Amino acid sequence: xxxxxxxxxxxxxxxxxxxxxxxxxxxxxxxxxxxxxxxxxxxxxxxxxxxxxxxxxxxxxxxxxxxxxxxxxxxxxxxxxxxxxxxxxxxxxxxxxxxxxxxxxxxxxxxxxxxxxxxxxxxxxxxxxxxxxxxxxxxxxxxxxxxxxxxxxxxxxxxxxxxxxxxxxxxxxxxxxxxxxxxxxxxxxxxxxxxxxxxxxxxxxxxxxxxxxxxxxxxxxxxxxx
Amino acid sequence: xxxxxxxxxxxxxxxxxxxxxxxxxxxxxxxxxxxxxxxxxxxxxxxxxxxxxxxxxxxxxxxxxxxxxxxxxxxxxxxxxxxxxxxxxxxxxxxxxxxxxxxxxxxxxxxxxxxxxxxxxxxxxxxxxxxxxxxxxxxxxxxxxxxxxxxxxxxxxxxxxxxxxxxxxxxxxxxxxxxxxxxxxxxxxxxxxxxxxxxxxxxxxxx
Amino acid sequence: xxxxxxxxxxxxxxxxxxxxxxxxxxxxxxxxxxxxxxxxxxxxxxxxxxxxxxxxxxxxxxxxxxxxxxxxxxxxxxxxxxxxxxxxxxxxxxxxxxxxxxxxxxxxxxxxxxxxxxxxxxxxxxxxxxxxxxxxxxxxxxxxxxxxxxxxxxxxxxxxxxxxxxxxxxxxxxxxxxxxxxxxxxxxxxxxxxxxxxxxxxxxxxxxxxxxxxxxxxxxxxxxxxxxxxxxxxxxxxxxxxxxxxxxxxxxxxxxxxxxxxxxxxxxxxxxxxxxxxxxxxxxxxxxxxxxxxxxxxxxxxxxxxxxxxxxxxxxxx
Amino acid sequence: xxxxxxxxxxxxxxxxxxxxxxxxxxxxxxxxxxxxxxxxxx
Numbered sequence: 001x002x003x004x005x006x007x008x009x010x011x012x013x014x015x016x017x018x019x020x021x022x023x024x025x026x027x028x029x030x031x032x033x034x035x036x037x038x039x040x041x042x043x044x045x046x047x048x049x050x051x052x053x054x055x056x057x058x059x060x061x062x063x064x065x066x067x068x069x070x071x072x073x074x075x076x077x078x079x080x081x082x083x084x085x086x087x088x089x090x091x092x093x094x095x096x097x098x099x100x101x102x103x104x105x106x107x108x109x110x111x112x113x114x115x116x117x118x119x120x121x122x123x124x125x126x127x128x129x130x131x132x133x134x135x136x137x138x139x140x141x142x143x144x145x146x147x148x149x150x151x152x153x154x155x156x157x158x159x160x161x162x163x164x165x166x167x168x169x170x171x172x173x174x175x176x177x178x179x180x181x182x183x184x185x186x187x188x189x190x191x192x193x194x195x196x197x198x199x200x201x202x203x204x205x206x207x208x209x210x211x212x213x214x215x216x217x218x219x220x221x222x223x224x225x226x
Numbered sequence: 227x228x229x230x231x232x233x234x235x236x237x238x239x240x241x242x243x244x245x246x247x248x249x250x251x252x253x254x255x256x257x258x259x260x261x262x263x264x265x266x267x268x269x270x271x272x273x274x275x276x277x278x279x280x281x282x283x284x285x286x287x288x289x290x291x292x293x294x295x296x297x298x299x300x301x302x303x304x305x306x307x308x309x310x311x312x313x314x315x316x317x318x319x320x321x322x323x324x325x326x327x328x329x330x331x332x333x334x335x336x337x338x339x340x341x342x343x344x345x346x347x348x349x350x351x352x353x354x355x356x357x358x359x360x361x362x363x364x365x366x367x368x369x370x371x372x373x374x375x376x377x378x379x380x381x382x383x384x385x386x387x388x389x390x391x392x393x394x395x396x397x398x399x400x401x402x403x404x405x406x407x408x409x410x411x412x413x414x415x416x417x418x419x420x421x422x423x424x425x426x427x428x429x430x431x432x433x
Numbered sequence: 434x435x436x437x438x439x440x441x442x443x444x445x446x447x448x449x450x451x452x453x454x455x456x457x458x459x460x461x462x463x464x465x466x467x468x469x470x471x472x473x474x475x476x477x478x479x480x481x482x483x484x485x486x487x488x489x490x491x492x493x494x495x496x497x498x499x500x501x502x503x504x505x506x507x508x509x510x511x512x513x514x515x516x517x518x519x520x521x522x523x524x525x526x527x528x529x530x531x532x533x534x535x536x537x538x539x540x541x542x543x544x545x546x547x548x549x550x551x552x553x554x555x556x557x558x559x560x561x562x563x564x565x566x567x568x569x570x571x572x573x574x575x576x577x578x579x580x581x582x583x584x585x586x587x588x589x590x591x592x593x594x595x596x597x598x599x600x601x602x603x604x605x606x607x608x609x610x611x612x613x614x615x616x617x618x619x620x621x622x623x624x625x626x627x628x629x630x631x632x633x634x635x636x637x638x639x640x641x642x643x644x645x646x647x648x649x650x651x652x653x654x655x656x657x658x659x660x661x662x663x664x665x666x667x668x669x670x671x672x673x674x675x676x677x678x679x680x681x682x683x684x685x686x687x688x689x690x691x692x693x694x695x696x697x698x699x700x701x702x703x704x705x706x707x708x709x710x711x712x713x714x715x716x717x718x719x720x721x722x723x724x725x726x727x728x729x730x731x732x733x734x735x736x737x738x739x740x741x742x743x744x745x746x747x748x749x750x751x
Numbered sequence: 752x753x754x755x756x757x758x759x760x761x762x763x764x765x766x767x768x769x770x771x772x773x774x775x776x777x778x779x780x781x782x783x784x785x786x787x788x789x790x791x792x793x
Contacts, residue, residue, distance in 0.1 A: 012328035083312035160656040173645040560760040
């Protein structure tokens with residue numbers, strides 16, 4: 001089994017998920033509406049009040065976290081519900097399936113996070129990051145980190161009985177390190193602080209991604225096969 | 227030449243044995259039947275042979291010209307048809323075929339896809355998703371899924387369920403052809419399937 | 434059997450030593466309190482330098498003696514009255530405060546005569562510093578139990594032996610127990626030392642996350658009804674949690690500012706155990722308590738494993 | 752109560768010790784119950 005073969009099946013699995021999503025719009029439509037609804041609740045509750053920028057950073061991450069919690073489990077749960085888990089097991093190695101799903105989830109998260117940030121910029125008047133470059137770096141890196149951790153958890157809960165409720169329960173403790181450094185780096189990006197003060201948080205996010213993806217690749221086989 | 231060695235395989239669920247100590251060997255050119263009553267673990271055994279389920283005890287080994295096939299590459303040597311195997315509902319038959327080929331890394335021009343669809347008796351011009359197919363047509367598409375990559379081992383679990391007489395003839399033709407390329411293991415209780423087999427092994431729970 | 438008794442006496446004895454050993458400062462400590470302008474009296478331990486010079490003070494103090502503390506510094510100690518056991522005494526622990534003008538320690542109360550072992554005086558902690566002897570072993574056990582749980586999880590994934598899974602779950606259960614104990618004891622202590630039960634200090638956050646992880650682990654186990662599936666999925670989750678949670682336990686508390694010893698803004702001490710606040714006596718008691726707790730954990734683990742094994746055998750036989 | 756505990760922090764330490772010990776004791780009781788249940792099922 002050479003690398004090109006693996007790459008080809010990863011791309012085919014990713015392509016399948018993307019085309020399936022484009023055709024059925026199961027996740028994207030519901031998720032975009034979810035974001036709109038959540039944001040409107042925030043707007044109601046903020047109505048006219050000015051909030052500190054650091055609170056904005058927290059709010060942004062709350063919306064991003066819950067959007068991820070409601071959307072990212074689908075990739076594996078759908079395969080399990082439609083009974084296509086076995087089909088994929090017979091088609092490709094666990095690693096290709098994992099990476100294909102990881103890429104799909106990452107794309108979905110990045111799309112979602114960009115949409116959320118766009119809405120925040122449009123509708124919350126004092127939501128103006130002082131350092132747009134750092135801000136987008138944190139949002140995108142954070143998105144990758146969220147999808148890297150939730151992909152394997154989605155695979156785990158897809159095999160359990162209470163899928164929907166279990167997903168946030170299992171994800172939250174594992175996501176907490178990344179949420180904390182994500183929020184702290186976003187705060188720095190919102191305020192006029194030096195880029196370098198976010199360096200520790202960015203490093204933490206980066207190493208988090210590496211650690212979680214490596215562990216997932218090693219462990220996925222045990223989740224994927226009975 | 228290919229050999230499938232099933233050595234004293236046992237499977238437990240929650241410490242309750244599904245079956246215990248099943249051993250047999252299937253050589254190239256053979257059609258091997260697994261029979262047993264409902265709930266005797268035929269499907270479980272077939273999944274173990276396919277490498278998607280880990281046996282509680284014992285082992286399944288594949289040897290290609292005396293060289294063991296590594297378990298992680300097993301999926302390339304196996305074609306699998308079963309009632310509980312599902313296809314990608316939201317795509318058409320041709321798209322499904324191209325998807326299978328794509329994931330397996332097999333080049334699949336339109337002509338090859340059409341040929342395969344014809345081989346299993348499906349119309350080549352239907353664009354609607356598989357969701358709309360009848361169960362017999364879905365069964366035919368599963369056959370295409372199994373033989374697409376010309377695997378040396380075919381694992382059939384009740385291969386003629388939902389099929390008309392024409393479909394049954396197609397299945398049996400595929401089984402006969404497979405003798406040239408490798409072997410077939412069928413889990414079935416159907417007499418016409420059993421008639422295709424060279425040897426038959428019974429499994430029963432607790433045995 | 435003998436080691437269980439030994440274990441009991443070991444932990445009981447070191448708990449008693451930990452609780453009974455008095456806290457006593459040095460002349461440096463009492464002088465520092467004086468410089469900070471604190472009127473608070475602290476316990477000071479000293480040895481009498483020269484008995485013959487002890488006498489009624491020239492300025493009217495009832496009784497003054499020269500004392501040397503553990504660091505070899507000396508000062509005068511002014512007692513309010515002539516201590517009755519002076520003839521038999523070689524040293525005292527006294528409660529007092531430093532009078533900078535007269536260069537002497539004004540003693541208000543004699544706490545003990547001829548003192549033995551003492552724990553160092555840490556400003557702001559005093560007796561509460563002793564929590565380290567109970568809270569730290571329990572916190573360690575939380576992490577060790579989790580580590581053992583993961584170790585058996587990995588073993589299950591390799592060998593697919595359900596007994597390994599049972600051990601993994603048992604160790605996680607023990608870890609949860611120790612985790613709850615560490616959280617509550619720490620929280621009670623925090624109320625009296627930092628003023629509130631919970632401050633979201635990084636280390637408090639980390640133990641909270643550990644609690645969540647254990648909770649999630651058991652929630653996952655109860656949502657899976659096929660044993661083999663439960664075993665492998667919970668093992669995977671345990672390993673995953675273990676590779677991410679150390680971000681919290683070992684990295685985050687050290688790069689973020691916080692209240693616990695060893696935080697980023699804590700310049701005078703390293704990690705808890707090697708903190709400069711402890712003397713040899715305290716360190717010996719702490720390590721003995723740690724050892725005792727490890728053996729206690731092993732014993733509880735063994736008990737539970739044999740109970741589970743019995744239950745399994747019974748279920749198989751039935 | 753609070754002031755008393757704050758001034759006599761040795762009691763705070765004692766409370767903590769007591770909590771640790773009662774936790775371990777409860778766990779032992781649970782195991783004991785399990786063993787008894789197993790024995791009675793004979």
